[in-house]
Amino acid sequence: MTDHVRIRSGAYADSVTLLQVSKRVAATxxxxxxxxxxxxxxxxxxxxAMGFDVPEDTSPNALVVALRLTDATLEEALAAVDEALADASRPPARDGTATTAPARTTASALREAPADAVVLVSVPGASALPEAMDAVDAGHDxxxxxxxxxxxAELALKHAATGRGVLVMGPDCGTAIVGGVGLGFAxxxxxxxxxxxAASGTGTQQxxxxxxxxxxxxxxALGVGGRDLSEAVGGLATRTALARLDADPDTRRVVLVSKPPAPEVAxxxxSHAGSLDVPVELALLAPGTDLTARTEAVLASLDVAVPRWRRWGEPERAGAPGFLRGLFVGGTLCDxxxxxxxxxxxxxRSNIPLAPELAIETSTLTSGPLxxxxxxxxxxxxxLxxxxxxxxxxxxLRLAALARAAEDPSTAVVLLDVVLGHGAEPDPASTLAPAVxxxxxxxxxxGRTLPVxxxxxxxxxxxxxxxxxxxALAAAGAYVFTSNAEATRHAVDLVSAAGDPLDPMSPSVAASGERR
Structure with a gap:
């Protein structure tokens, strides 16, 4: 088995395209x-961390091609890379019915757009402001x-949108449902x-x-971006979104979802929500508040019976004393x-900690000990x-972290989330179940039991x-919940039952005669 790394300066493709290219070449x-x-x-x-040797002076604007070969020659593998990149950059075939070329800029597209069109901006973050501002200036959400x-940039956009009476969903708005159409991950x-x-994508999805x-x-479902209820932004888009739903005759209840907001903004x-005609259920994450309980409150207000939230698999007894390791794709679910x-x-401890002193350095998440x-x-x-x-x-990255957590004897329980819907992996269990x-x-x-x-x-x-x-996940040994709150409580119960890994009387420490 041989490794090869090639650097291509001045080449660029977006991350989703390169992910598909990587998968296709890996299947060669x-x-x-x-x-x-x-x-x-x-x-x-x-x-x-994968063992590839990349030159230290490589520019972030370069494309890196890293290959680990068994029987293929380097020439064959590079040819597969070139073919996959060429196919990815080729415009989709037309059915012959189109009579005009697609617009080349946001401004030209807006000139042809219907008055009620929603503009979707998905470009590198540093380039988002001019594209989104064009939409706001044209009077579009x-x-x-x-x-x-x-x-x-977010503040400039949302102040301009407030003045024009339009809604800015985002930045980093991963989920929305507008006019019955799902946008982003939906x-x-x-x-x-x-x-x-929602100032949360995966919170909305939950x-x-x-x-x-x-x-x-x-x-x-109107996303407003994860920072909208921060002290700096002050809920500018949240107010606009609440007003939209307050005026909607089809909306009988509103749920306001957010990761932990700034206290004064909350x-x-x-207070603003309480002044509206439509009842608003506040699902603002804080100690003692979870999204499942707030959803159940909405169901009760609609006189709908709360079901038993679904589960699959069999619960396990606690393993050896150790730590809870949560590996999430959803920031609000992690919160x-x-x-x-x-x-x-x-x-x-976390890379999005509840308190600054609990922060984990990003570099430790991809290599080194937990x-x-x-x-x-x-x-x-x-x-990340x-x-x-x-x-x-x-x-x-998460699959690699799962493997590292399994190798660490101090891991007592692993907690994961999997988020389905349009835009997400077409079959997440196909890779996660074997990894579990x-x-x-x-x-x-x-000689350890590792509940997942x-x-x-x-x-x-x-x-x-x-x-x-x-x-598929249950068949791999996971205990699967549709409620993140219920899953977390179960994982916490398992860790609590196993005991404190730093307690000198715990079984693992007593056996070794030393503290970790």
Whole structure:
């Protein structure tokens, strides 16, 4: 087996395209592994962790091609890379009915757009401002899927939008449902009386999926970006979105979903929500609050019976004393899990910590030993998506972290989320289920039991299929929940039952005669 790394200066492709190129080249006979990516620091760290030797002076604007070959020659593998890149850059075939060429700029597209068109911006974050501002200036609502957008750009856009009476969804708005159409990562749900306003993508998906399980549909889901309820932004887009749903005759209830907001902004928004005609359920994450409970409150207000949230698989007894390791693709789901876990287990370390002193350096998430503590990682955080597709599309970093967690004897329980819907991986269980089985087998080889708990967010109508995904994960040994809060509580119960790994009287320490 031989490794080869080639640097191509001045070449660029977006992260989703390069992910597809990498998968296609890796499937070439004689190619063991292939990574084709922009040479951002994060991607270079990932390649180093995979054992590839990349020149230190590589520019982030270069394309890196890393190949691990068995029987294929380098020439054959590079030819496969070139063919995959060429196919990815080729425009889709037309059916012969189009009479005009597609617009080349946002401004020219807007001149032809209907008055009620929503503009979707998905470009590198540093380039999002002019594209989105063109839409705002033209009087259109805009959804900004891009992440890594500077705060100053967000403020400029939302102040301009407030003046024009339009809505800016984002930046980093991953989920929306407008006019019955899902945008970004969106679950397939029925129409109904509940509207969502959310400073959270996966939080929205959790709420709409639970509502769907109870037979309740959605009128609209308006994302506002994860920073909208921060002190700096002050809920500018949230107010506009609430006004839209307050004026919508099809919306009988609104749920306001957010990762932990700035306290003073939460008070102001709660007061504003209370002044509206439509009842608003506040699902603002904080100690003692979880999205499942808030969804159940909405169901009660609609006189809908709360079902028993679905589960698959068999619960396990606690293993050896150790730490809870949560590996998430959803930032709000990670926040919710940290809040619930810290109430019982104490402080939880994270790359999106509940307190600054609990922060984990991003570099430790891709290589090196795990922190000697309970930890939860949001692999969708901006710092881990520079030059990479979101982990709901590209699971590479999380799968590597799962393997590292399984190798660490201090890992007592692994907690994962899987988010289904349009835009996400077409079959996440196809890679995660074997990784779960391998992790459990790795622990068993060391004489340990490693429970794996999964929160599966989705609906039966999603393209991946809720039931087939759940059954595949359960067959691999995971215990699968449709409620992230219930999954977290179960994982915490297992860790608590196993005991404190730093307690000198715990079984693992007593056997070895020393503390970790």
């Amino acid at each position: 006979p004689g190619v063991a592994e292939a990574q084709v990516a922009m040479a951002t620091p994060l991607n270079l760290d990932t390649l180093a 805009v959804m900004i899927f891009s992440d890594n957008v500077p705060l100053e 679950n397939a749900v029925r129409p109904g009386p509940v509207g969502i306003v 709420v709409v999926s639970l509502l769907d399980q109870a037979g309740v549909g959605i009128s609209a 008070v102001e928004i709660a 919710e899990a940290m809040l619930l876990a810290s109430d019982v287990l104490g402080p939880v 922190v000697d503590d309970h930890m939860m990682v949001d692999f969708g955080d901006d710092a 998506t520079v030059g990479r597709a979101h982990p709901m599309i590209d699971p590479t 089985a391998a992790a459990r087998a790795r622990a068993a080889d060391d 708990v999964v929160s599966l967010i989705g609906t039966s109508a999603d393209p991946q299929g809720l039931e087939p995904q759940a059954e």
